[in-house]
Amino acid sequence: MDRATFACSTAFFRDYSSSSQGAFCLPGGHIDFIEKVESFTYSDFFRDYLIPNHPCIFSAKFTEDWGSRRSWVTWDGKPNFDYLLQKFGEAVVPVANCDVKEYNSNPKEQLPFKEYIKYWKEYIKNDYCSSRGCLYLKDWHLSRAFPEQDVYTTPVYFSSDWLNEYWDAIAVDDYRFVYMGPKGSWTPFHADVFRSYSWSANICGRKKWLLYPAGQEEYLKDRYGNLPFDVTAPGLQDRSVYPHYNQSQPPVEIVQEAGEIVFIPSGWHHQVYNLLIMKSCTGIDYKEFYNFLKVIAENRISVLENGLDDEASAKNTPKAAISTLGMLHAVFDLKRTVKVLTSLSANEDFKKLDLTSLSPPPEALLHHLKAAIDTALL
Numbered sequence: 001m002d003r004a005t006f007a008c009s010t011a012f013f014r015d016y017s018s019s020s021q022g023a024f025c026l027p028g029g030h031i032d033f034i035e036k037v038e039s040f041t042y043s044d045f046f047r048d049y050l051i052p053n054h055p056c057i058f059s060a061k062f063t064e065d066w067g068s069r070r071s072w073v074t075w076d077g078k079p080n081f082d083y084l085l086q087k088f089g090e091a092v093v094p095v096a097n098c099d100v101k102e103y104n105s106n107p108k109e110q111l112p113f114k115e116y117i118k119y120w121k122e123y124i125k126n127d128y129c130s131s132r133g134c135l136y137l138k139d140w141h142l143s144r145a146f147p148e149q150d151v152y153t154t155p156v157y158f159s160s161d162w163l164n165e166y167w168d169a170i171a172v173d174d175y176r177f178v179y180m181g182p183k184g185s186w187t188p189f190h191a192d193v194f195r196s197y198s199w200s201a202n203i204c205g206r207k208k209w210l211l212y213p214a215g216q217e218e219y220l221k222d223r224y225g226n227l228p229f230d231v232t233a234p235g236l237q238d239r240s241v242y243p244h245y246n247q248s249q250p251p252v253e254i255v256q257e258a259g260e261i262v263f264i265p266s267g268w269h270h271q272v273y274n275l276l277i278m279k280s281c282t283g284i285d286y287k288e289f290y291n292f293l294k295v296i297a298e299n300r301i302s303v304l305e306n307g308l309d310d311e312a313s314a315k316n317t318p319k320a321a322i323s324t325l326g327m328l329h330a331v332f333d334l335k336r337t338v339k340v341l342t343s344l345s346a347n348e349d350f351k352k353l354d355l356t357s358l359s360p361p362p363e364a365l366l367h368h369l370k371a372a373i374d375t376a377l378l
């Protein structure tokens with residue numbers, strides 16, 4: 001930590017202890033999005049978020065090199081069930097039933113991972129419906145059970161982690177969890193253990209977070225002092241049961257995209273939903289997606305090989321746009337299409353297509369793209 005950060009963080013706590021609590025927990029609903037890895041230092045995080053107890057979101061660039069992002073997700077943004085089964089099929093995992101409330105949580109059972117994945121696939125096939133309810137795999141100590149797996153690396157911002165440091169020292173427990181579940185699975189309203197801060201990276205799909213600044217929970221308690229199970233339940237409007245609800249601020253709402261990390265400050269209560277995977281509703285099937293990649297790639301090859309013909313440059317055509325961005329951008333795009341086409345070609349569902357109906361066949365197209373890249377870089 002640099003001296004300036006040290007000085008202002010120390011001053012913060014000096015002033016904080018002589019002022020009223022909670023005064024620093026009102027960010028006004030705006031959550032900062034940290035885009036660039038290179039320009040965001042540990043001191044920046046410490047000074048601007050950790051110490052003032054403000055949430056923030058880190059862009060997907062911060063998790064780009066994680067093993068889970070590479071291997072747990074298919075090319076079209078869905079969970080890679082085959083890979084997960086191959087690595088973790090024999091594990092036994094904790095699974096909660098989101099449709100049943102028992103005291104202030106969901107009842108949990110232990111299931112073999114492969115049985116959970118079977119349930120999940122059937123749940124999707126059955127239009128998100130099952131007599132077993134909506135099951136959510138949660139609080140799975142995956143890294144502890146599979147330390148040899150390349151899953152993630154702790155970003156430097158979260159490396160001062162007293163709880164896990166302690167649990168690791170006495171080798172008893174840890175608070176490093178994996179969550180996986182279908183659309184509609186959710187986690188009821190709570191604050192994290194011992195009011196610790198936490199961080200959560202989303203590997204696949206999208207999540208919605210409802211966050212209440214520390215202290216707001218006082219307004220959300222019922223007349224017996226109990227916190228709600230579901231902070232969105234209409235029952236909270238009933239003043240005879242929740243007398244202070246109308247004094248509460250609306251929650252800060254975050255939609256966390258794949259790859260992004262959310263920082264949840266100490267004492268901030270939250271409720272979390274797994275949303276639909278965006279890419280599953282694009283309406284594009286494999287064949288159409290193949291054609292889409294082909295058109296994009298061929299436009300770029302044409303610009304690289306022929307430059308712009310007069311007709312194209314006169315009109316507002318896609319080729320004119322490609323050319324404006326420059327040759328290197330076209331090569332970049334081609335490299336990306338090679339990457340996506342390569343994983344598409346390895347996809348089991350794609351292989352089931354009648355590949356002779358694709359023109360040119362995928363192998364020929366890939367060969368053509370690679371040759372165009374090589375020529376352009378000569």
Ligand SMILES: O=C(O)CCC(=O)C(=O)O
Pocket residue numbers: 179186187192198199200264270272273
């Ligand atoms: O992802 C979820 O369902 C809950 C996550 C959570 O509560 C946390 O990371 O603190």
Ligand SMILES: [Fe+2]
Pocket residue numbers: 190191192198270
């Ligand atoms: Fe939590």
